[in-house]
Amino acid sequence: xLAMMDAxxxxxxxxxxxxxxxxxxxxxAAALLASLADKTVAVGIIGLGYVxxxxxxxxxxxxxxxxxxxxxxxxxxxxxxxxSYIRHIPGHTTASLAASPRFTPTSSLADLTAAxxxxxxxxxxxxxxxxxxxSYVTGAAAALRGVLAEGALVVLESxxxxxxxxxxxxxxxxxxxxxxxxxxxxxxxxxxxxxxxxSRSPGTAQGGVVSPGPPGLxxxxxxxxxxxxxxxxxxxxxxxxxxxxxxxxxxxxxxxGTTAGAANGGTNPEHPPTKSxxxxxxxxxxxxxxxxxxxxxxxxxxxxxxxxTYTNASVPKLVGGVDAVSGDLAxxxxxxxxxxxxxxxxxxxxxxxxKLVENTFRAVNIALVNELKLVFSRLxxxxxxxxxxxxxxxxxxxxxxPGPGIGGHCIPVxxxxxxxxxxxxxxxxxxxxxxxxxxxxxPAAVVGAVSTxxxxxxxxxxxxxxxxxxxxxxxxxxxxxxxxxxxxxDQLVALGALVCYHDPYVPVLPPTRRRPALAxxxxxxxxxxxxxxxDAVVVVxxxxxxxxxxxxxxxxxxxxxxxNCVPTGMGLDIxxx
Numbered sequence: 023x024l025a026m027m028d029a030x031x032x033x034x035x036x037x038x039x040x041x042x043x044x045x046x047x048x049x050x051a052a053a054l055l056a057s058l059a060d061k062t063v064a065v066g067i068i069g070l071g072y073v074x075x076x077x078x079x080x081x082x083x084x085x086x087x088x089x090x091x092x093x094x095x096x097x098x099x100x101x102x103x104x105x106s107y108i109r110h111i112p113g114h115t116t117a118s119l120a121a122s123p124r125f126t127p128t129s130s131l132a133d134l135t136a137a138x139x140x141x142x143x144x145x146x147x148x149x150x151x152x153x154x155x156x157s158y159v160t161g162a163a164a165a166l167r168g169v170l171a172e173g174a175l176v177v178l179e180s181x182x183x184x185x186x187x188x189x190x191x192x193x194x195x196x197x198x199x200x201x202x203x204x205x206x207x208x209x210x211x212x213x214x215x216x217x218x219x220x221s222r223s224p225g226t227a228q229g230g231v232v233s234p235g236p237p238g239l240x241x242x243x244x245x246x247x248x249x250x251x252x253x254x255x256x257x258x259x260x261x262x263x264x265x266x267x268x269x270x271x272x273x274x275x276x277x278x279g280t281t282a283g284a285a286n287g288g289t290n291p292e293h294p295p296t297k298s299x300x301x302x303x304x305x306x307x308x309x310x311x312x313x314x315x316x317x318x319x320x321x322x323x324x325x326x327x328x329x330x331t332y333t334n335a336s337v338p339k340l341v342g343g344v345d346a347v348s349g350d351l352a353x354x355x356x357x358x359x360x361x362x363x364x365x366x367x368x369x370x371x372x373x374x375x376x377k378l379v380e381n382t383f384r385a386v387n388i389a390l391v392n393e394l395k396l397v398f399s400r401l402x403x404x405x406x407x408x409x410x411x412x413x414x415x416x417x418x419x420x421x422x423x424p425g426p427g428i429g430g431h432c433i434p435v436x437x438x439x440x441x442x443x444x445x446x447x448x449x450x451x452x453x454x455x456x457x458x459x460x461x462x463x464x465p466a467a468v469v470g471a472v473s474t475x476x477x478x479x480x481x482x483x484x485x486x487x488x489x490x491x492x493x494x495x496x497x498x499x500x501x502x503x504x505x506x507x508x509x510x511x512d513q514l515v516a517l518g519a520l521v522c523y524h525d526p527y528v529p530v531l532p533p534t535r536r537r538p539a540l541a542x543x544x545x546x547x548x549x550x551x552x553x554x555x556x557d558a559v560v561v562v563x564x565x566x567x568x569x570x571x572x573x574x575x576x577x578x579x580x581x582x583x584x585x586n587c588v589p590t591g592m593g594l595d596i597x598x599x
Contacts, residue, residue, distance in 0.1 A: 048314045050173025051347050054138055058351075058358040061085045065359070066137030068162055070097050070127070072431065072501060073179060073323045074143035075108055077359075078125070079115055080335045084360030087124040089137050094129075101127035109500040109527055110327050131169055139175045139355050140166060143323065145431070146180045147535070152438040152458075154183055156190065163194040170195070170310065175317040175351045181377055181436045183443040187320040187370040188344045195316055199307035318344040319352035320370035322377035328498035338363040342373030381436040382454055387422040388433070389457035392464050395424040399598075406586045406598070426562050426584040426599075427464040427506025429495025434461070434504045465509040468584055471599035472514065472558050475580035481557060484518030489546070489556045492563025493525045500527040507562040508537055522556075524548045526567055548573045561585055 047055070057063040065081050067074050070092040082088045092098055097107060104120035106113045119125045126133065134140060144158040159180055170176070176195065178187050310316035321341045325334055339361040343349025349366060356364040367373050391409065398405040405424060413421045428434050437458060441451040473483050495505040502508065511521050523531075524545050533541040546552045550573055553559070558580050561568075564587040571588060574581065580595045581588055588596050 048173075048347065050315060051317065051351060054173060054175060054317075054351055055354055057138060058354045061358060063087070063139060063355075063358070064089055064137045065355075066091060066134040066140040067143060068092075068134075068140065068166070069143035069145075070094075070101070071143065071145075072108060072327060073325050074141075075111060076325060076334050077141060077143060077179070077323075079111065079119070080333075080361070081359040082119060082122065082125050084358060085124075086359060088126070089133050090125065090127045091131065091134060092127075092129065098127045098129050101125075108327075110498075131165060134166065135169045135171055137174065138171060139177070140170065141177045141179055143179050146182055146435070146439070148435050148438050152442070154439050154442055156182065156186060159186075160190060160194060163191055164197075167195050167197065167199055167310070168307070170316075172308075172310065172315045173317075175319065175348065175355060177319045177321050177352055177355070179321055179323040181322060181381070181432065181439065182320075182374055183378075183439040184371045184374045185443070187318060187374065191318060192312055192344060195318065196310050196312055199309060313345045313347055317348040317351050318370070319348045320344075320373045321352060321356065322373060322380075324380075327501060328496070335360050336362055338365045340365050340367060340373045340376055342367045342370040344370050375440075378436055378440040381432045382440060384422075385428065385433050385437050385461065386453065386457040387420070388425070388428055389460040391422050391424045393460050396467060404598070423586075425464065425506070426468045427509060428461045429503065429505040429507075430501065431503050434458075465506050465513060468506075468510050468560065468562075468582065468599050469513045469517070471582050471597055472560060472580075473517070475582060475595075475597050476558060479580070482518075483514065485520075486557040487520045487522065487555055488514050489553065489559045490521060490523040491525070491548075491559060491561045491568065492565055493523050493531070494527050494563050494565075497563055497565050498527070502528060502532065502534065505563075508534070508540070510560065510562065511540075512537070522546050524552070525563070526565060550575055550577070553577050553579075558582060561588060 054063065061084075064087040066089045067078050067081070068091050070078065070090055074090070074092070078088050078090045090098075090101065100107050101116060102120060104113070104117035106116040119127075142159060142162055144162055146159060147155045149155045159178065159182070163176075166176070176191070178191060308315075312318065319341060321339060323334075324337045324339070326332060326337075339356050341349060341352045341356060341364050343352055353364045353366050367376070391405070394408075395405040398408060409421060409423065412419060437451075437454045441454045441458075444451045469483075472488060476483055476486055490507050490511060493502055493505055493507040493511075495501055495503060495507075507523070511523075514521050523543075524547070526545070526548070529545050531540045531543045548568065553573065556577075556579060559574070559577065560582040562584055564585040569587075571592065574588070574592060574594060577594065580597055582597050582599050584599050586598060588594065590596065
């Protein structure tokens with residue numbers, strides 16, 4: 023097991039911080055390799071969503087101890103009770119986790135001090151102008167820095183731009199650890215002044231915007247100055263994502279006066295109360311040194327929720343270290359964690375770029391067939407028949423199908439990270455941006471098809487009731503992040519339509535960043551009775567359980583089919599869109 027930090031560590035010069043172990047490895051690296059080999063290592067996972075929870079399941083199944091952290095107390099409580107909040111992770115799996123002494127779900131960041139490996143599985147969305155928003159990751163790293171054990175391996179799995187791991191995370195994790203999170207320090211005249219940290223704005227190449235942390239991260243509740251507009255301080259994000267750090271202890275008294283035990287107003291009758299003084303601050307933690315007391319790597323998640331063929335453990339796992347030793351340790355970790363095929367690449371940047379290429383490839387090809395769908399429709403040609411014909415070629419062709427848009431946590435977002443980085447270094451990704459614009463136009467094309475179909479029946483969209491079938495971003499999952507159905511919903515409402523939905527995987531809409539007002543809206547039943555009074559049906563996501571479409575029996579309104587899945591021969595007015 024890695025040696026953990028003492029309560030009062032003594033700073034060491036960087037050059038002599040950690041002696042090498044026999045064989046040339048730094049002492050902490052050798053210790054971590056040994057603990058991975060005998061599976062006595064504790065693994066911390068920050069973020070228990072669609073990436074973090076499956077990773078926790080796989081790592082625990084491989085025999086490792088898992089400390090699973092999330093600031094969302096409802097997730098932690100669910101895991102403690104053995105309940106799953108992700109549909110494709112069955113309840114018996116989470117029940118097994120809850121019963122295991124090797125699994126600790128927590129909302130206390132301090133518990134991660136015991137982890138020798140920490141994996142960051144946090145959102146990396148884009149902002150209002152499609153610029154990278156790394157605030158969840160940088161905020162978590164800033165908060166983690168104060169509790170991270172010496173010699174720990176930190177791995178980022180979230181999608182990011184090239185250089186984020188070896189620039190941004192290295193800078194944050196190796197920063198001074200003596201005044202974590204905007205700690206208040208005594209200023210002139212006995213007042214308090216928040217320490218400011220530099221936070222790089224994703225929208226500029228230079229960054230360097232100074233902003234203090236939030237009140238919850240300042241000792242004594244000091245109110246900081248306002249942060250610069252549009253810049254998220256890592257400590258501020260840490261407060262939102264990770265929660266505030268433990269509060270300092272109560273003040274103790276001198277000369278037997280007021281004490282922590284007398285916080286209710288009692289005093290020692292034999293000694294008059296004297297002025298309370300704050301406790302002495304803990305000794306400063308030594309800076310972490312990359313390659314000796316800190317190891318850092320990037321390994322992109324390759325989750326495919328609902329995929330019955332490939333599990334996350336069976337998919338080859340790309341691993342790129344910021345340095346050679348970090349890469350070795352990351353490969354050893356994923357091997358010990360049950361991943362069948364870790365694939366070592368030369369650097370974290372190569373792994374970061376590979377992840378962007380994977381998802382950009384899909385986004386661009388989907389955009390191509392989406393555009394062809396519009397062109398062939400105007401030509402009176404069935405795009406689905408065309409694609410089936412092209413798919414008979416056994417080489418040099420890979421089929422992609424058109425749809426109502428793109429969704430999920432990867433395809434609509436990741437290409438923008440590459441395009442932004444390209445602009446930063448003086449290049450451009452016009453191809454990527456054109457594909458993104460094409461895919462983003464698809465929901466409007468579907469709404470146009472609804473309008474045309476209703477106009478053909480002398481009805482306006484305004485005042486019509488439209489049923490959306492399938493709001494998850496893809497078949498077989500309950501994930502609505504960036505789902506095109508929600509964009510279609512917005513556009514129909516803007517035209518005056520009344521919108522309802524059916525999705526067997528999403529019985530109630532969860533809160534989303536962009537559409538919090540839809541949270542709590544419930545799915546309507548999938549029965550002929552529910553379609554009475556519905557003017558148009560739009561099939562957005564084809565869950566296999568919707569077949570054989572008995573609910574549409576006798577329905578006389580238009581059925582807008584965006585997935586080529588509604589069968590002919592039912593006497594329906596089907597419009598392919």
